[in-house]
Amino acid sequence: MQKKQLQLIITSDVHGYIMPTTFRKADEAIGLTKAACIIENLRKVKPSILIDNGDMLQGSPLTYYHQQFHPEQPNPVINVANVLNYDLAVLGNHEFNYGLSFLKKSIEESTFTWLGGNIYKEDGTSFTTPYVIKELEGVRIGIVGVTTHFVPIWEDPEHLDGIEFKDAFEHAKKWLEHLRHNEKVDITILCYHGGFSHDISTGKLIEPDTGENQGYQMCKHLDFDMFITGHQHREVCTKAFGKSIVQPGTKGACVATISLDLEMENGKVISINHEPSLHYVDENTPIHQPIANRIQNFHLLTEKWLDEPIGRVEGNLLFEDAFHVRVHKHPYLQFIQRVQMDATDTQISCTSLFHDGPGGFPKLVTMRHIVTNYIYPNTLKVVKVSGKHIVQALEQNATYFSIEDDQLTVSHSFRYPKAQPYNYDMWEGIEYVMDIRRPIGERITKVSYQGNPLDLTSTYDVVMNNYRATGAGNFPYFADCPVIKDIQIDMTELIANYFRRYPIVQATCQQNWVVRM
Structure with missing residues (x-):
């Protein structure tokens, strides 16, 4: 019998906050330059997969300045994400705010895969990849990504021209079943840019059950091992229905992990123990200087523009x-x-x-x-x-x-x-x-x-x-x-x-x- 230790490292709803500032004041406990130090330290502990669960590209003055005034330049958020060596990202609803041409350019610049398992083109093909398989230490990990299908309700129709959002629950189910039956994976992970309309532990309805946030239903009714959520900007770290569940807040103020302790026999996983955790940025968290250096010029241009x-x-x-x-x-x-x-x-x-x-x-x-x-x-x-x-x-x-x-x-x-x-x-x-x-x-x-x-x-x-x-x-x-x-x-x-x-x-x-x- 062989024992292995792996981990998932997760960010979500970063909303373009890279430096530790909301541009109201400096040195706040947010931003990918601080979160990067936590990520780097976690990676030293055990083999890891780094995931962003959506709403990465929009939301800060820096992303607005880039999109409005310098869209021809490489996306500064993608630049940082590439340096951090993300393995994959899920499309969030705000990824579509600046239109499809902007989004497609950002995806092309990415060195990692974007998942959108319930988003389709007019010809019926997937807009992006619905799932990926990552092999880590001989373990096949299948990861499905879906996005709340309420995007067309909120977004300008011109920004969604030629694509269709289908029910997130149904397509999470579809691709998870595909992984189980066709890809011979050892572990299944569902990444959902959406949240919970019900209390995870009691099942009590806590917001209108419109279908925007299907997390509870997914957790209760679908067959997978780990659940990564977002969209609601909550900090969630719990277990339910035998699954580890995380949601790491917003603006890079928190990094989630799910640790995996595996027992293997003859190359197959025979048992999985998993534990979710949250790791918080604070005023003592240092800035990851190499990443800060990559963004410094564009950050200074944004600061100058803001003070006009x-x-x-x-x-x-x-x-x-x-x-x-x-x-x-x-x-x-x-x-x-x-x-x-x-x-x-x-x-x-x-x-x-x-x-x-x-x-x-x-x-x-x-x-x-x-x-x-x-x-x-x-x-x-x-x-x-x-x-x-x-x-x-x-x-x-x-x-x-x-x-x-x-x-x-x-x-x-x-x-x-x-x-x-x-x-x-x-x-x-x-x-x-x-x-x-x-x-x-x-x-x-x-x-x-x-x-x-x-x-x-x-x-x-x-x-x-x-x-x-x-x-x-x-x-x-x-x-x-x-x-x-x-x-x-x-x-x-x-x-x-x-x-x-x-x-x-x-x-x-x-x-x-x-x-x-």
Whole structure:
């Protein structure tokens, strides 16, 4: 009998964060240059396979700057991933944000394989490889990769032209069965760029079971050994249904491993013991200098671009407390609404505050302030919405709040399984009142438009981001609303263009909505 020790090393949802900074401040406990030191040390312990589980290519100011201004240059994130010698990556939903030509170029530059087992071309062939087999120390390891099939719901159709997403669960099952029956593998691993709609240990539903996150069903019903997940930006390290399960957070702040202790006889695996772990980056984790050197020039170009001033504010567009802004409104939110309405020539707008930290714009505004406040690559759509659906949307927004110990707070459903501040919208162009003391579904006590009660049977042109216009965030009726305008310009660029047209912006705030308790 022969014993062998192997391991899987996993990152996920890195979102283009390479250096240890969110570009708000330096030396934060994030980024692939820090995670690389953990990866390098882990590799010294035992033979390893390095996997990224999706959403690698988009999400940071650096990736935005590359795509917008220097797409002809090699992808800096791929550059780093190649140096790190990744063995494979799974396509995440955000890999498609910059369009297929950008994605195909990035795949061509990669020295590793990209998996997309449920993504197909029009002719029925796979868009990328559905699975790979890695042989490590004589052990055949089959790895299947699938992506949440909700991508077409969120993504601009032009970015998916000629490809089709099929059910992730069904195609994970298909390729796992293929591995078992045709490839003579010793170990099977499922990599899923998706998460969990149910609690892994109890099976209790923890978010709407829409089909976006099929992780629990996969774990319970499919035959494989290890489960790598992502998408939800959670940190998961557990076992269920005899499988080790990991999800390593986001931005390179955490690296997951699954260690494998194998017993072999006559060249075949006769037993497998496996254990999941999470390894965290912190302030003491050093930077991997060779990798930092590879990215340094492009990082400095990004930093320089971010600090170019483009406008001035008279008044205050800064805020410290995001929750306070969601309760009381703030000039920053009114400014974002103004940009949206100006770009689309509409009278009604809705938008979110995307994060829970301090933010807004100082007196002198630079590109850094824009991209670090508006953190998603959203575009705008104008949709024709009925008065009835506007009230439904306001009622959904009112579920963001709950009352605990006589204090207004964020409801559990917006905090777990991950924080969802981006799914609470504030509206401009209408007047409304939320009373959180009332039952859910009955919290909107007043809605008016131009001084008159909102007509539930009439329709109104509303500008919102493309994510919300798909119905995402529990607003399914928006997906069926006619699209009147589709502005194919990134919102950060629209904000910058607004400052270029109006170099001096007045900070104003009209209280058109009230939250009561």
